[in-house]
Amino acid sequence: MRHRSPDFWSGLALAALGAYIVAQARGWDYLTDDGPGPGFFPLWYGIAILACSAWLGVFGKSPNADWRGAGRALATWGAVALSVALVKFIGFALAFGAVAFFIVAVMYRRPPAVAALVALCTVAGFYLVFPLALGVALP
């Protein structure tokens, strides 16, 4: 069942990246009067990515990764990505506070009061340390 091997899928994704790099690089000068052009180096590493990913897709035999905990990791990533998208609209305090609350209350199943306290304290701590003490702007 080679098609289910993680190496096959990661090899396929990287082959697509390699093909994109080669296609782009072919659109730029390879050699100019002054020497190698902007397409020179990318063309070669693009070809190398294609070759290595093809090899990986065909001969790669890593065992299937253990994805049991992946749901938790991906849910956390989803929360982080959502908060990053929302920073522009609701500000750092609410967006980051929401991620902190989510991690404590949902991922680690602590009582909502504890989660709210952790979220509040971390946000307050960031405001005290960065803009007030160090003069560093928050997102």
Next chain:
Amino acid sequence: MDIAAGLLHGFALALQPLNLLWCFVGVLLGTIVGIMPGLGPPATIAMLLPLTALMNPAGAIIMLAGIYYGAKYGGSTTSILLNVPGESASVVTCLDGYAMARKGRAGPALGIAAIASFVAGTVGVLGLMLVAPPLARLALAFSSPEYFALMSLGLAMVVLLAGKSMVKALLAMLVGLWIAGIGTDVFTSQSRFTFGRMELLSGIDFVVVAIGVFALGEVLGNMEAREEPQVLPVPKGLRNLLPTMQDLRDCRFAFAQGSVLGFLVGVLPGAGSTIASFISYGVEKAFSKRREQFGTGVIEGVAAPEGANNSETGGALVPLLTLGIPGSGTTAILLAALVLWGFKPGPLFIAENPGMFWGLVASMYIGNVMLLVLNLPLVPLFAQVLRTPVYVLYPLIIGISFVGVYAGSGSLFDLYLLAGFGLLGYLMRKLDYPSAPLILGLVLGGAMERALRQSLMMSEGHLSILVSRPISAAMLALALAVLFIPLFSRFNTWRLRALEQEES
């Protein structure tokens, strides 16, 4: 400037109150991140890097280096008390360190780890001080072809030693080169791989990738487990932490060989402190009269790897400062830091910035003394760090990552990239792609392309320039040999066995 004058100049700089404070902050932070499983020095240094823009560069490099070598001290505490390495260099310390702790000898194990780290760390700095200046003078003869060959050799070594699959390591490195190529070509002003986004015209900031892959990727990986590990108790009182005279006598050879081997392995690009600690443990076991007892709580089994992984730090700074070639993810971030502050690590670095180099060397001597003091009497206090709930720690790391990225550029687009690279870092861990080659490819990509194109301009387009100069030819031949040697099954079996041991 000779060594004595340089060192005096360095101590004058490092002993300034503010620099002493930064040194203390660095080694303290290093100890704490070393103790915490799941937060390593590359992630910490990457997160703090944007904030160092507010600091004097000398103070900043003293602090970041303090985090780097301080983490090696802290890592042993977690290995001994938790049987979980605080950082990868302390993996092998788990074998005998945890066994000693279970036998009620956690104190001497922690004590000998601190003493070995101090002895070997100091020898490593001595090596850095003696080897770096002459190597820098030798490297003055290097031109673009030699630099291209040297970077190729450095990347090849990292690919060889970074992971079980060399193809995956090679792919990670090539993707790093691609990310480095995103933006405007400096020679022709052609925009490359920008997907029509204005924000990408100036390229992707190294800090965004480093924080995403190391900090966020690491947090996501650690989020998979809900349970928190149990910590063994730490004996109270300095007397209970000190090893006996017999322990110290047993560790004499471990101190010596760990110091020397660690430094030598550190100088090699790609080998790193994990390999250094394994080699040192292997040598100690091979020459020991009680080799059959290794793994059951032998004190030399703690001293040798802990010494080697600290001495390696001094060695790893040699190619970084004299050639501008980092050998690991952490040194790649230190290289990026130096470039960010306007320095150019390479053969002229020491001559042009004697204060920075000698100040750093002197601060490392001071930092090692600080670490010995911190890690002997105060180790019970540091062990409390392990009781920090992860549900408090992880939101903090995510928040610092946001601020670190935003502080550098003030761009929300970089936060979107951060989320993307965080996912990439997590997937790389899951699919067994090593992250060090990606970071090294990213750091060296721009310089490597520049060196290659300058070489070809010198030769009017003839690739023969790379092999017609003896140093360049030798290094390229070595790089090719490094990449092709694993095709010979006997060597590859040895390489895989070493990496499997490292994982177990």
